[in-house]
Amino acid sequence: MSVIVEGLARRFGTTAALDGVSLAVREGEFVALLGPSGSGKTTLLRVLAGLEPQEEGRVEIAGQEMAGVPARERGIGVVFQNYALFRHMNVFDNIAFGLSVLPRARRPRRAEMAERVRELLRLTQIPELERRWPDQLSGGERQRVALARALAIHPKLLLLDEPFGALDALVRREVRRWLRGLHDRLGITTLLVTHDQEEAMELADRVAVMERGRIAQFDTPAALLAGPTTPFVAGFVGEAARLEGRVAGGVLRFVQPGLPPLAVALPDGPASAFLHPRDVVAHPAPEGPLIRLARATAEGTARLVVELADGATLDAVAEPQGEWPQRQAACRLEITGAQVFAANGARGAAAPLRLAEVR
C-alpha cells in the first residue's frame, strides 16, 4: 500500500510537532523515520494510524483519503514500544485479540481465527510459545508476539514505533534482521520510527530524517551518508565532526591549526566542514597532533581520537599499513574528503589539494 502525506501539521499548544510534513512511500517499501527526540516521529506515526487528528494537510493510504476514517478501519498494524502485551492473556489470546476487535463483518469465525493465530506463530517462529504468559517471555519473544498481533489483521501497512527500544544490543540486532527478512517475504509497506541511525541504515530502503516537525531529507542510506543536503543531516547522520573554516579561491582552510587545506568549489567566505572519521587518516610523524585514544574496531582497523593544537579533538583512523598507533604519539593528519556547507547553504564535496594548488 503506498502512503502519501502532504503538508501535514499538528500542534500541541505552541509546539509544532508536525510542521508541514510531506512524504511519499512506495508500496512494499521499508522506510525509517529517524530524528532526535521531539522531532515529531511518533506524532507522524500516530496521525497515520488515526490515533491523532491531523490539523492541516492530507494523508492518503492506497489511494484512499484518510480524513475521518477511524483507526480500526484503516487496515494498519501497529507496534509501539510501550504497547505491552495483555498480561492476563496467554500468547495465543494476545495474537487473537487483534482479530477479535475487527469490525463484525470482517471478524473471522473461531476455528478460522485459531488457524490464523497458528499460522502467525509459525511465521514469527514462536510456535512453542503458544500457551506461555507474557511474563514468561524474553524481550525479543515479546516483540515477536506484538508483531504477530499486529500482523493478525492482514495489514497493508505496518507502523513500528521504536519496537526494539527495550531490547539489549545483541537481541536487538538479531530481531531486526529477522524483521527485515519477514518484511521481504510479506512485502508489507513498513514505517519504522527510530532514533538509532545504525538501525535505520541497516533496515530501511529509504530513511526520512526529521528535524523539528519537518522532513530534512528523504533518501537511501547510502545517499544520506554520501550527500547530506543540510548541515543538520550532515551532523546527525554518520559520525561526522563539524569543523569551521574559510574558503578563498576554491581552497578551504580550517580555523584549527594542524589540518591540511582542501579543494572545494564554493564561494569565498566562512564554511562548515563535516569530517567522517574514515576521512581523517593519521600517519606516524615526529611532531603534530597527539593521539589521545586508540582502539581496535570489529573490522580490524584502529580508531583514534586525536587532539588538535587548540585542544579540540577529532576522530580519525590509523593509516592501514602503519604500525599499531601508540597513545601520546604524534601524527600527521591527512584529510581524504569532507562535506562542506557555505554560509548561504550551498554545499560541496571537498578533496585533498594537489601540491601545485597550495599557495
Ligand SMILES: Nc1ncnc2c1ncn2[C@@H]1O[C@H](COP(=O)(O)OP(=O)(O)OP(=O)(O)O)[C@@H](O)[C@H]1O
Ligand atoms: N500529547 C502531547 N501533548 C503535548 N505535546 C506533545 C504531545 N505529544 C507530543 N508532543 C510534543 O510534540 C513534539 C514532537 O513529539 P514526538 O513524540 O512526535 O517526537 P519524537 O520524535 O517521536 O520524539 P521521541 O524520539 O522522544 O519519542 C515534542 O515537542 C513533544 O513534546
